[in-house]
Amino acid sequence: MSTRLPPLEALRYFECAARHLNFTTAAQELCVSQSAVSQKVLLLEGHLNYKVFERKPRQLLLTGNGEALFKSVHIALNQIRDTVNNIESHKQVSQLEVYCMPAFASRWLMPCINHFHQMYPDIDLNLAANFAEPNFQNEEVDIGICHDVTEQPSMAQSLLFRDYIYPVASPDLLKKISLKKPEDLNKTILLHDSLPQAKFGTSWSRWLSELNIEGVNVNNGYSFNQVDLIVQAAINGQGVALGRHALVAKEIANGRLVPLFEHSIEDGGIYVVCLKKLLERPQVANFIDWIKQQSTDFERDFNVNKVIQQANNHISKKYE
Structure with a gap:
């Protein structure tokens, strides 16, 4: 069993695509091309050795493993985002009149x-x-x-x-x-x-x-x-x-x-x-x-x- 973390950039792309269940919308949020999102997700699946999405005509669904991974990654990225925001907020508060x-x-x-x-x-x-x-x-x-x-x-x-x-x-x-x-x-x-x-x-x-x-x-x-x-x-x-x-x-x-x-x-x-x-x-x-x-x-x-x-x-x- 691998103890290495998946590529963090691939996890970020996956979280955005899973949140929207749409590669095109995710690409717009990430300011990249749709193919870039697709390639990062394929890279992630190759690292994990299982599919995270079911790709159907005009529909993108999470697999069971994908659903479990999304919940964890979504929480982790939000925590990181909140921590960064708190640090930035503290830096602003460190101004003293x-x-x-x-x-x-x-x-x-x-x-x-x-x-x-x-x-x-x-x-x-x-x-x-x-x-x-x-x-x-x-x-x-x-x-x-x-x-x-x-x-x-x-x-x-x-x-x-x-x-x-x-x-x-x-x-x-x-x-x-x-x-x-x-x-x-x-x-x-x-x-x-x-x-x-x-x-x-x-x-x-x-x-x-x-x-x-x-x-x-x-x-x-x-x-x-x-x-x-x-x-x-x-x-x-x-x-x-x-x-x-x-x-x-x-x-x-x-x-x-x-x-x-x-x-x-x-x-x-x-x-x-x-x-x-x-x-x-x-x-x-x-x-x-x-x-x-x-x-x-x-x-x-x-x-x-x-x-x-x-x-x-x-x-x-x-x-x-």
Whole structure:
């Protein structure tokens, strides 16, 4: 008894012909000639050593063996077809829409996003950086990375890390102007957020008030409507910015910015959020696990107190 499978292509032709009980109709579905179908069926019968069709004038019937074989082949081909469709469907679902604030996207997320691609090359990530948060209920995005959130029954949210605000300036600016105490800010230009009440915005007035610092004129300086522009202006030595730790920590570490006065205040946190029902999607769960690990690494490597203390210890020697 033969243990070899019949030619799979011949089985496919046979299944189509048996389903229609017509070689011509089968040929049309398979986009081949009628003779090609007939030859494949003859090949199959030669391999099996029995007939699968009774060929009568203007009629094609299955033999008993042909009927039994058809049922098995039909089920098997459908299972293969369903499996392929499921795989294709999964590949499409592996597209991931992630919302993020523009400044956070450019200064925190983008430098490490290649690591995500290396870990999950089959997930197509589309990053939507926007000031306005999307409507999660309409599933415009799968995941959001947001500054502070409100509790909603349908949403799952996890704190990635707390955020902090403190003044920063470039080393070049500190060579020109001595900024040893907050009152010295009157000697230079302040860089302002033109939308201080917006999420992820900063306010010099609030920072000074929180720390009970008086005597600083907050009415002078330049204003910008994007946090990223404020950070870049500070790097360029155009003034002192009120920086968010999440956005300036790495710039401090590489020496492009210096924290001033050792005065920082906690200001909200960065959260990863999504609809609870989306947590079952592998690509959503993978991204959340990944960004949580990135956040843990960030807090370990760029602890706010450590970053400020180390930088101030350095500049206390260099600029005095």
